[in-house]
Amino acid sequence: MSSVLILGRQTNIALAELESLYGAENFKLINSNCVLTDIGNIDLPRLGGSIKIAKVIDEYNNTSWLDIEKILHKNIGNFLNLPIEGKLNLGISLYGLNVNLNKLQNLTIQLKKSIKKYGQSVRLLPSSSLQLNSAQVIHNKLLSEKGAEILIIQSPNSVIIAKTIDEQDINSYSQRDYNRPKRDSKVGMLPPKLAQILINLANPKNNSTVLDPFCGTGVILQEALLDKFNAYGTDLEARMIDYSQVNMDWLAEKYTIQNNLKLETGDATNFIWQPFDNVVAETYLGQAYSIYPDSLRLKDNIRNCDVILSKFLKNIHNQVPIGGKLSLALPAWYDRDTKKFLTLPLIDHFPELGYNRLSFSIVNSDDLFYHREGQIVARQLILLTRNK
Numbered sequence: 593m594s595s596v597l598i599l600g601r602q603t604n605i606a607l608a609e610l611e612s613l614y615g616a617e618n619f620k621l622i623n624s625n626c627v628l629t630d631i632g633n634i635d636l637p638r639l640g641g642s643i644k645i646a647k648v649i650d651e652y653n654n655t656s657w658l659d660i661e662k663i664l665h666k667n668i669g670n671f672l673n674l675p676i677e678g679k680l681n682l683g684i685s686l687y688g689l690n691v692n693l694n695k696l697q698n699l700t701i702q703l704k705k706s707i708k709k710y711g712q713s714v715r716l717l718p719s720s721s722l723q724l725n726s727a728q729v730i731h732n733k734l735l736s737e738k739g740a741e742i743l744i745i746q747s748p749n750s751v752i753i754a755k756t757i758d759e760q761d762i763n764s765y766s767q768r769d770y771n772r773p774k775r776d777s778k779v780g781m782l783p784p785k786l787a788q789i790l791i792n793l794a795n796p797k798n799n800s801t802v803l804d805p806f807c808g809t810g811v812i813l814q815e816a817l818l819d820k821f822n823a824y825g826t827d828l829e830a831r832m833i834d835y836s837q838v839n840m841d842w843l844a845e846k847y848t849i850q851n852n853l854k855l856e857t858g859d860a861t862n863f864i865w866q867p868f869d870n871v872v873a874e875t876y877l878g879q880a881y882s883i884y885p886d887s888l889r890l891k892d893n894i895r896n897c898d899v900i901l902s903k904f905l906k907n908i909h910n911q912v913p914i915g916g917k918l919s920l921a922l923p924a925w926y927d928r929d930t931k932k933f934l935t936l937p938l939i940d941h942f943p944e945l946g947y948n949r950l951s952f953s954i955v956n957s958d959d960l961f962y963h964r965e966g967q968i969v970a971r972q973l974i975l976l977t978r979n980k
């Protein structure tokens with residue numbers, strides 16, 4: 593049975609993650625943020641870029657909204673195996689359909705009547721937007737036996753009806769992000785989801801060791817340990833290594849961690865590491881800006897980052913095992929005039945530095961920027977292997 597994955601805000605990055613883990617041939621983008629797949633065992637909590645997974649119940653070709661309404665009224669009993677014992681909590685979400693909220697609200701009201709015909713007591717979530725968010729799905733227990741979220745999804749030639757089977761665990765993300773004892777806004781706040789994506793782009797083998805040579809407070813180390821990899825973190829600042837240690841001790845209290853952790857202070861431009869398998873890092877990002885810098889200062893900052901990160905890549909080159917991957921979040925700067933990103937000059941010199949840049953077939957590798965509205969410093973995601 594096929595499934596539909598709903599992608600998060602940064603769809604390009606979510607697609608690159610899926611391609612790295614499962615192969616591009618297994619996914620078909622059916623509208624701007626939904627992909628269809630036949631892979632049966634997708635582990636949603638492991639994915640940073642996808643927010644919801646739903647099992648396809650049925651598919652209808654060339655269908656109008658009127659047809660969809662009729663189909664739902666007629667088949668809702670089958671779709672949900674009604675009646676069930678007790679009260680059913682039900683929510684409806686639409687993806688990719690050109691339908692306004694009024695129509696969805698109307699459908700919801702009418703559907704209540706159709707469901708009651710089965711002798712089923714039901715609570716329908718009022719539709720305040722076309723899609724229910726993770727908090728609504730979880731807090732209203734729509735994933736439990738007495739709940740359901742039905743998705744109506746537009747694909748190029750058909751409409752798919754699907755039932756949500758898992759939703760991103762926002763409570764766990766929030767705990768992993770905000771409850772860690774040591775956080776430092778100066779080194780940046782890497783969201784755990786992005787750390788997961790970076791790890792997944794490298795797709796490490798079971799039990800291998802993930803090295804973060806710019807580990808800071810240890811978000812990547814944390815996510816690597818949760819994914820059952822060994823984690824090895826180094827950072828220029830001893831204070832950061834202390835922070836990472838405190839955070840990993842906290843992690844081991846909250847979660848079952850069975851893999852190894854190693855932490856050392858070291859300058860990534862000249863450090864000799866113990867053996868590792870893959871490099872996953874949010875590198876040095878240069879100066880943090882709250883207001884847009886003048887162009888001379890920005891140039892200086894970009895040059896400085898470029899020098900440090902080129903030295904790092906040269907230093908680690910011979911230490912990366914053949915076949916090992918480097919999944920890096922490098923700094924990029926949003927240019928509000930051109931609305932494009934300024935990237936590091938070294939991006940054009942990977943072959944001279946001894947690396948091949950890996951591309952994706954599902955997305956353009958030059959479009960992988962993690963950026964929020966209003967941010968000046970973005971992160972450019974780059975995947976490399978050693979070329980010699």
Ligand SMILES: C[S@@+](CC[C@H](N)C(=O)[O-])C[C@H]1O[C@@H](n2cnc3c(N)ncnc32)[C@H](O)[C@@H]1O
Binds near residue numbers: 805808809812875900
């Ligand atoms: C953007 S932060 C990474 C934050 C990290 N992802 C976290 O979870 O907190 C970059 C880190 O690189 C470190 N750093 C800067 N220059 C370095 C160098 N030459 N070698 C190693 N670490 C360096 C900084 O101390 C900082 O902790």
